[in-house]
Amino acid sequence: MRRDIFQxxxxxxxxxxIALIAMQAMTPNAIAENFNTTxxxxxxxxxxxxxxxxxxxQQQGREIYYSLEIEKMKEIxxxxxxxxxxxxxxxxQLDKVLSTMKKQKK
Amino acid sequence: xxxNLQFDFDVNKATKTVTIVREFDAExxxxxxxxxxxxxxxxxxxxxxxxxxxxxxxxxxxxxxFYAMIGPDGQEKWAIQKYTSITPKTNFKMYNxxxxxDENPEPTGSEWDHNFSEHNGITKVTITIFNESFERMERxxxxxxxxxxxxxxxxxxxxxxxxxx
Numbered sequence: 001m002r003r004d005i006f007q008x009x010x011x012x013x014x015x016x017x018i019a020l021i022a023m024q025a026m027t028p029n030a031i032a033e034n035f036n037t038t039x040x041x042x043x044x045x046x047x048x049x050x051x052x053x054x055x056x057x058q059q060q061g062r063e064i065y066y067s068l069e070i071e072k073m074k075e076i077x078x079x080x081x082x083x084x085x086x087x088x089x090x091x092x093q094l095d096k097v098l099s100t101m102k103k104q105k106k
Numbered sequence: 107x108x109x110n111l112q113f114d115f116d117v118n119k120a121t122k123t124v125t126i127v128r129e130f131d132a133e134x135x136x137x138x139x140x141x142x143x144x145x146x147x148x149x150x151x152x153x154x155x156x157x158x159x160x161x162x163x164x165x166x167x168x169x170x171x172f173y174a175m176i177g178p179d180g181q182e183k184w185a186i187q188k189y190t191s192i193t194p195k196t197n198f199k200m201y202n203x204x205x206x207x208d209e210n211p212e213p214t215g216s217e218w219d220h221n222f223s224e225h226n227g228i229t230k231v232t233i234t235i236f237n238e239s240f241e242r243m244e245r246x247x248x249x250x251x252x253x254x255x256x257x258x259x260x261x262x263x264x265x266x267x268x269x270x271x
Contacts, residue, residue, distance in 0.1 A: 083115070
């Protein structure tokens with residue numbers, strides 16, 4: 001099942017998990033130790049994060065390590081980039097207005 | 107037209123501040139007018155194909171500009187800007203809030219700070235937008251039909267969390 005990236009960050013525990021594994025790959029048990037919640041609940045959050053492609057799993061021996069997909073996080077940056085484009089469009093229009101004003105002044 | 111004009115757009119995730127810096131190839135008095143005279147603001151503030159229409163404006167401390175962004179479908183999105191501080195040709199501050207067509211503002215808005223300076227005929231404008239929530243930013247984008255449907259109230263929390271690490 002594919003999910004929206006913004007669904008992943010809609011939950012405070014999932015945001016905390018993201019912050020944790022952004023620093024280093026961790027096992028579900030190690031992640032669960034940071035929360036006052038069941039291992040099961042943490043597993044569910046990890047499943048949702050995986051479905052959003054925000055985390056990846058790596059098998060090391062018997063353990064599965066979860067780490068953050070940095071590329072996916074960049075989607076959030078792309079969202080912010082739309083604001084940059086909005087301002088760019090505005091200012092390009094303002095350049096033209098100013099150019100006209102300068103000519104009228106002369 | 108000079109091509110090497112500075113343009114910076116920065117989002118500070120921790121303080122929820124957006125900073126925009128832009129240089130213009132024009133003297134300060136023209137740029138000041140372009141940002142403070144409603145009839146000129148209307149000519150550039152709405153990204154095409156949207157148009158801006160100011161219903162009335164009063165550029166003085168305590169004064170307001172009541173305006174709409176009008177889409178190609180004719181839909182109007184109204185907002186009120188209240189000028190809170192003015193230092194002519196140097197700085198002005200305002201409070202911006204979305205409103206309905208009857209001028210009833212929404213409870214939350216954003217604070218805008220504009221600084222102007224001129225060097226060798228190039229005017230630099232620095233705009234700082236404080237405390238604008240990401241949810242509200244999202245609605246601005248929606249207004250311009252650029253995109254996302256997901257609620258991003260949570261994004262600001264995430265970004266705050268990430269920036270603390």
